[in-house]
Amino acid sequence: MRCGCVVERLDSGSEGTDAPSMEASLELDVLIYPDEVRVATPDDFREWELETASQVSLPTVRLFVALYPYNPAAMSPNPETAAEELPFVPGQIIKSGGLSGYVPSNMVAEVPVDDEYLKDLLLQQGFLPVDPSDRGIIMTFGSGSNGCLGHGNFNDVTQPKIVEALLGYELVQVSCGASHVLAVTNEREVFAWGRGDNGRLGLGTQDSHNCPQQVSLPMEVEAQKVECGVDCSMIISTRLSILACGSNRFNKLGLDQIAAGEEVGPASQVEEVHSFAPVRSAPLNNERIVQVDVGTAHSVAVTDRGQCFTFGSNQHGQIGCSSRRSSRAPYLVTGLQGITVAACGDAFTLAVGSEGEVYTWGKGARGRLGRKEEDSGIPRPVQLEETHPFTVTSVACCHGNTLLAVKPLLDESVTR
Template sequence: MADVGDTMSEVSAPVRRVLLISAGASHSVALLSGNVVCSWGRGEDGQLGHGDAEDRLSPTYLSALDGHEVVSVTCGADHTTAYSESFAQVYSWGWGDFGRLGHGNSSDLFTPQPIKALHGLRIKQIACGDSHCLAVTMDGEVQSWGRNQNGQLGLGTTEDSLVPQKIQAFQGVSVKMVAAGAEHTAAVTEDGELYGWGWGRYGNLGLGDRNDRLVPEKVSTVEVQGVKMVKVACGWRHTISVSSSGGLYTYGWSKYGQLGHGDFEDHLTPHKLEALQENLISEISGGWRHTMALTSDGKLYGWGWNKFGQVGVGDNVDHCSPVQVKFPHEQKVVHISCGWRHTLAVTERQNVFSWGRGTNGQLGHGESIDR
């Protein structure tokens, strides 16, 4: 297992506790205790929410969300969302093309604005892809909006939606969580069933073929029969899921080894990752072409495309099998998030680490270089 060496750098530990981190294409957002939101990295499309189009090379306090009691933040490729439980309100900002901000138009927004169509809904989770978003309510219903050229909204059409719409295909099904890729979407239900829809050219829907789906379809291939899924994540064009027993499954595009099966072959159905079968997986994240998995005992593994060192193992070589990421003083990791070309991690000591592409300051170290 390779030592990270100088490829990984630590962002100075904040005074407040880090509750959540989320990485977009070239920007990063963190939620701190006290409902404080910070953002940094690329700001050209307003995705940082500071009211301008400037990059930020270090974590910068997002004053526009003062007093809104934000409890979650999620990055899309070039846009961002936040949710306030007290106000029962979802906010969005950044690049607005294809209606991905949910405000009924395609305009960019440089400060957070409430999505009126979601006001009053109790939100369990939000997922943002390249150009589309989804929100799961506490009742297990799913709202989707944004780009829909391959049916990734699950509405039965290929028409973009400028405002959130309920996915009717989940009527009678309680959804636990959703994940959004470039043009595809995945979901796990409270019963442990796995669904896929949208763009399926690389088998990233897990349905055994390369066809698109305009509505959610249950993954019922032999590999997952009798397996209860509890988590799902999407990379750009691959999908990762975790079973109730901590097993890791991947499928879809694998040109860069991002599925982790020791080869560079696409898989059209979920395949269990044998290399990590002795580990209980607790958290997963998919980047543009790389994947990270966190074990229940705080160990982090990465694999896939590694041109900018985003896998975090001390080299720039693609890895088709999991490699452990080493941290100073063997700190245990508690949270991870993959951007397109960079990765973020929080350790039990409340240190935030970042590595990979840094040209827009998305690593948060006050400079615009890769690490």
């Protein structure tokens, strides 16, 4: 072992005094061996420098999974470096580092594995499925606040990154809240992570988690779909019943115990629950629910008979009744039949009929309802572009915005 030390040279003091004085100090390198300590010689220095020069720091090996096919000879944006880039096909495990070549970051996702043995196993395997419809790997990116990305930390991520904790599971559906996530596996298991306030994760506490946690459900419940609200969560079971957890303000989760045709008393009001519990507000607790969505303070549910129920706050008419009724009981929206899907914005509601027709109601500010008039307490149709007839295939609302996925309505009157 090589270390440094300082040797002090002491000379006697000036004439006529007995006290020694420090005149100079000499800094030396010493070598420490099991059986001796000695001053380093010039030969020792030369030998140590040669050893140091031979210890080249090797770059860290990183593993990536390819998301898209890539042929650098034809696709590289930098032809002068194309020879150093690696070609790949979707799902291929790619080794980057040292002399292994380079990969474009927007075409791959890093596999967050530090263990060298596991790295070797993945390289031998050669491929990982990247199509969610195939094996259901989940990737997250964006803000890592409250641990909502599920990577075991609170860091932001700018590229899609595999959630390593769920690599052994096949994910079939996920939902994001404001700062938490729920996911369902092909075995009907539910995992939750992120912010835990109000019990929105359904784990029995209000603790936050930066890594996926399996949710404990009643034995008879098998999850089919999950839905995250701002501060709450819902599950539709395979039996088409609803379970919910988190904030039940205004009874937006239907957790108040309400009999048909009755209003709830203060003693039966539930403000929040920390574990998933069955909906108890009639008639939701007796209907077969095929789809739900949660807004800021209200929710909507669609039954297997095409009925549309709303429940929660009606401050802006988002419940869909003709008056600004204030009730915690679910409301069957009249005038709508054959509803296939519905969605909630911050204070408005949207529903799509079996023929692709779109209805909106509630807060109308800033074009929320897709038409010029302001708030509407009853559903009204939205006029889609007449020159290009469409049928709506999917819908999503977030705060004050709506996104419709459409396809051309192919019939004899439409030019192909």
